[in-house]
Amino acid sequence: MTEPLVVKLGGSVVDRLSSAWWDDAAAVAADRPIVIVHGWSAPVAALQGERRREPVMLLSQTGYRSRLTDAAVLDDIRTVSARVRDDIAAHLARRAVDARTVDASVARLIHARVIPQRWWVDGKLEHLDNLVGPVEHVDGAAVIALLAGVGALVVTPLATSAEHPTVNTDADRAAAHLATALGAAEMVFVTDVHGVLVDGATVRELSPSDLPGLRGQLTGGMRKKVQAVTSALGRGLHGAAIGRAPISELLAGLAGTRVRSDA
Ligand SMILES: Nc1ncnc2c1ncn2[C@@H]1O[C@H](COP(=O)(O)OP(=O)(O)OP(=O)(O)O)[C@@H](O)[C@H]1O
Ligand SMILES: [Mg+2]
Numbered sequence: 001m002t003e004p005l006v007v008k009l010g011g012s013v014v015d016r017l018s019s020a021w022w023d024d025a026a027a028v029a030a031d032r033p034i035v036i037v038h039g040w041s042a043p044v045a046a047l048q049g050e051r052r053r054e055p056v057m058l059l060s061q062t063g064y065r066s067r068l069t070d071a072a073v074l075d076d077i078r079t080v081s082a083r084v085r086d087d088i089a090a091h092l093a094r095r096a097v098d099a100r101t102v103d104a105s106v107a108r109l110i111h112a113r114v115i116p117q118r119w120w121v122d123g124k125l126e127h128l129d130n131l132v133g134p135v136e137h138v139d140g141a142a143v144i145a146l147l148a149g150v151g152a153l154v155v156t157p158l159a160t161s162a163e164h165p166t167v168n169t170d171a172d173r174a175a176a177h178l179a180t181a182l183g184a185a186e187m188v189f190v191t192d193v194h195g196v197l198v199d200g201a202t203v204r205e206l207s208p209s210d211l212p213g214l215r216g217q218l219t220g221g222m223r224k225k226v227q228a229v230t231s232a233l234g235r236g237l238h239g240a241a242i243g244r245a246p247i248s249e250l251l252a253g254l255a256g257t258r259v260r261s262d263a
Pocket of ligand 2: 041
């Protein structure tokens with residue numbers, strides 16, 4: 001099989017991509033299998049708004065901030081993700097690309113570790129089941145098996161852990177782990193901005209040695225993405241493109257920011 005291409009599709013854009021974007025994705029998938037890992041932040045926030053639920057922010061004993069993932073939040077993520085997976089598969093099916101859809105926690109593709117820690121609740125440190133943790137391992141062989149006979153695999157990056165059947169994990173890091181588990185040299189992140197912005201302009205290329213100089217410019221979701229890529233550089237990834245453009249343009253370096261190893 002030709003090496004699969006892993007594409008992380010931000011929940012920030014998944015509902016807003018043009019017909020031309022999907023035509024290009026289908027053309028890429030005709031050449032090599034693609035694995036689309038989707039995010040969910042914007043659609044989950046919209047659903048929680050409808051359900052009038054505020055996200056609960058937590059502070060751990062070590063000063064780490066996290067949004068509480070409890071059973072209700074996991075349920076929201078699953079509800080949104082089932083719809084997002086089906087939408088992505090439908091866009092591809094209309095362009096003659098067969099896509100299989102999967103929740104990675106159910107298929108046991110992504111394994112994460114929930115680190116037991118205490119969190120500040122009403123001025124006291126308490127143990128809480130915050131069902132979120134870093135990715136430890138991706139079963140690359142199982143991903144390849146699911147790609148058999150289809151042109152695309154659409155993955156919800158929920159994970160499974162030793163103690164819990166389903167846990168939340170960072171979608172960017174999960175996508176990067178998935179790419180390196182497949183031995184990929186390149187991957188693509190499609191998001192809602194044209195690339196990594198520094199002083200208001202899209203940077204064409206970035207490597208780990210540039211990062212200390214960018215402190216404060218990279219925040220929120222973009223910082224997570226760049227961190228996911230730079231840690232994957234240590235696992236065999238050569239580079240990744242980040243931007244809002246057709247996959248083929250991002251791969252060819254015609255759009256977006258390319259994050260790559262220092263020469
Ligand atoms: N220097 C920067 N350059 C570009 N975007 C930045 C920068 N710093 C912070 N950001 C923010 O990062 C956001 C992209 O990350 P975000 O997590 O929102 O999207 P996503 O990862 O594509 O979606 P999801 O999290 O749902 O998968 C941008 O919309 C922007 O607000
Ligand atoms: Mg994000």
